[in-house]
Amino acid sequence: xxxxxxxxxxxxxxxxxxxxxxxxxxxxxxxxxxxxxxxxxxxxxxxxxxxxxxxxxxxxxxxxxxxxxxxxxxxxxxxxxxxxxxxxxxxxxxxxxxxxxxxxxxxxxxxxxxxxxxxxxxxxxxxxxxxxxxxxxxxxxxxxxxxxxxxxxxxxxxxxxxxxxxxxxxxxxxxxxxxxxxxxxxxxxxxxxxxxxxxxxxxxxxxxxxxxxxxxxxxxxxxxxxxxxxxxxxxxxxxxxxxxxxxxxxxxxxxxxxxxxxxxxxxxxxxxxxxxxxxxxxxxxxxxxxxxxxxxxx
Numbered sequence: 001x002x003x004x005x006x007x008x009x010x011x012x013x014x015x016x017x018x019x020x021x022x023x024x025x026x027x028x029x030x031x032x033x034x035x036x037x038x039x040x041x042x043x044x045x046x047x048x049x050x051x052x053x054x055x056x057x058x059x060x061x062x063x064x065x066x067x068x069x070x071x072x073x074x075x076x077x078x079x080x081x082x083x084x085x086x087x088x089x090x091x092x093x094x095x096x097x098x099x100x101x102x103x104x105x106x107x108x109x110x111x112x113x114x115x116x117x118x119x120x121x122x123x124x125x126x127x128x129x130x131x132x133x134x135x136x137x138x139x140x141x142x143x144x145x146x147x148x149x150x151x152x153x154x155x156x157x158x159x160x161x162x163x164x165x166x167x168x169x170x171x172x173x174x175x176x177x178x179x180x181x182x183x184x185x186x187x188x189x190x191x192x193x194x195x196x197x198x199x200x201x202x203x204x205x206x207x208x209x210x211x212x213x214x215x216x217x218x219x220x221x222x223x224x225x226x227x228x229x230x231x232x233x234x235x236x237x238x239x240x241x242x243x244x245x246x247x248x249x250x251x252x253x254x255x256x257x258x259x260x261x262x263x264x265x266x267x268x269x270x271x272x273x274x275x276x277x278x279x280x281x282x283x284x285x286x287x288x289x290x291x292x293x294x295x296x297x298x
Contacts (some may be wrong), residue, residue, distance in 0.1 A: 005143060007260045013149040015256025016156035017215045022236040022248040023163060024207030030180055030243030031200035037106040039208050040230030041113035046209025048117055049074040051126040051216040064134035071213040079206035087201040118223055125220035132217035152214055164245050235278050241288025250289055
């Protein structure tokens with residue numbers, strides 16, 4: 001029983017930060033129709049920025065518990081700086097070109113950002129473990145769990161609910177939905193499609209950077225961080241269905257539980273377990289669990 005609870009908790013913890021990152025990836029694809037390979041790099045930059053800001057605040061004797069706010073601010077700063085520069089200065093030039101070319105452009109950006117992080121932060125790992133330890137341990141039955149992990153799960157749920165509510169219950173969300181279904185018709189009705197694209201990309205980058213910043217206290221932030229994240233994030237959105245918030249949530253949960261079960265029961269198959277689950281699901285649902293109905297074109 002205790003092993004099952006441990007697997008469940010570890011799976012939910014892994015799924016929480018992964019959902020935040022995958023949510024940004026699926027949002028960018030849903031609106032801009034871009035498979036953004038550089039999404040993992042934004043995650044890594046957010047992790048570096050968050051760890052650096054936390055270390056600076058702790059050196060000034062700020063409470064480690066309050067540094068969670070600094071992590072969010074670091075993610076917001078990364079999005080405010082990199083997202084408009086990337087979308088307006090680079091991606092916008094390729095919107096009318098072949099989709100494969102956009103993938104290659106984002107891959108090139110991924111390589112550039114990977115080297116840029118090494119130039120800015122070096123090759124030595126960064127740590128923000130004081131923030132993780134500040135939340136202490138919470139006892140549930142006979143087991144103890146890290147309070148930071150529970151906080152991260154709450155943040156992931158809040159991010160998912162907020163995104164769903166904005167897209168389905170607000171005027172701006174209806175405008176974004178109109179652009180998703182048909183950008184040309186939306187533009188003819190007076191919608192500023194370029195502004196919608198920029199806004200969606202900013203939010204997507206913020207979610208990637210937020211996932212990285214909130215993960216920084218749990219890991220050592222070092223070069224190569226972005227590679228594994230983008231691979232697993234793609235697995236999540238493929239399982240759930242590209243462009244679906246519900247799919248990103250389900251995909252993150254499936255990947256998180258599969259990885260946790262593998263770590264505790266068969267450690268050698270940790271990475272393999274994610275892809276075998278993805279393969280099984282795609283055999284029966286090639287477009288993902290929450291595949292969207294395509295509008296019939298005449």
